[in-house]
Amino acid sequence: MPDDTLSHDLTPYFSMFVEVGIINQIGSAFLEARLPKGLLVSHFGVTSHLSRGFDGATPLELARAFQVAKTTMTHTLGGLEKHGFVELRPNPDDGRSKRVWLTPAGREFRDDAVRQLEPLFQKIAERFPPDQVSAFLPGVSEFRAVIDQLRDEEK
Amino acid sequence: MPDDTLSHDLTPYFSMFVEVGIINQIGSAFLEARLPKGLLVSHFGVTSHLSRGFDGATPLELARAFQVAKTTMTHTLGGLEKHGFVELRPNPDDGRSKRVWLTPAGREFRDDAVRQLEPLFQKIAERFPPDQVSAFLPGVSEFRAVIDQLRDEEK
């Protein structure tokens, strides 16, 4: 009997998803409390993603990156546009599509938010140093990559 | 200069929260796709929590456990009650409060959902074995505990 037909103890997956759910809630609350009124984690997430080498991404690419419905991304981008943080221009490669570009104001919004978080992260660092996070981060990333792949396969 | 005044590289925290956000989205989608129509991750989360030794918790305790607003928990419990999955009874120890009790139907809903997830988790196990999750899970839990504590201290 080959290894991969052995039954596994699946409880670690349950525990992992539970922990992740709580960390996500806490992290979102931390961030949102430090954003200007009316701006949300989703807005920060998009500007941050664009600023990290994905400027000019399409709305659909952004929706996939964050694993949200494309209608949700339309809504989020609308908010960012209203604040002047992104510009949507036609996609020259595809008439159905658009490309999202970060404005200077958008970059500033993102950088400000990062700065606002730093004191909190310093506090975390006193109790849970960053290299301890670095120790398990590759594993967590790999896990994310695997389930990301599986999700795509589920169509 | 003592260690804890040294400046740290905080990027692992950012990366961690980003990964956690995506894992949470994917995990929620996985679960929700396997729940009966009209029932959500929040409903599963509460029944699962109750069944794991917290039966009789108060709504506020549940809101804190999941880090959601107490009005959100009121809403979630309303849905569970409508489906007959929980019962809310007065809290004999506190006239302002209630206690939430899982019904047999609620326990079955939870167990069914777990069963529906098993094939998927087996698939994950083929590509990312559970003991690899177990390897970093304690670190992740500890991280969660630390930020949980910090959140409480933020008032």
Added chain:
DNA sequence: TGTTTATAGTGCGATATCGTACTAAATGGA
């Protein structure tokens, strides 16, 4: 004991997110 303050739960309005359905453009095949 009476009064002030804090806490548990809910009603309500605002909005973020999602699923469905639609339009327009691209793609693939006859």
Added chain:
DNA sequence: TCCATTTAGTACGATATCGCACTATAAACA
């Protein structure tokens, strides 16, 4: 080239979540 199918984005309605305000009860305390 024409038509069927797929894909990108959006409009719309449903609902999950949140913040604020309110009521009832408990706790603190003069």
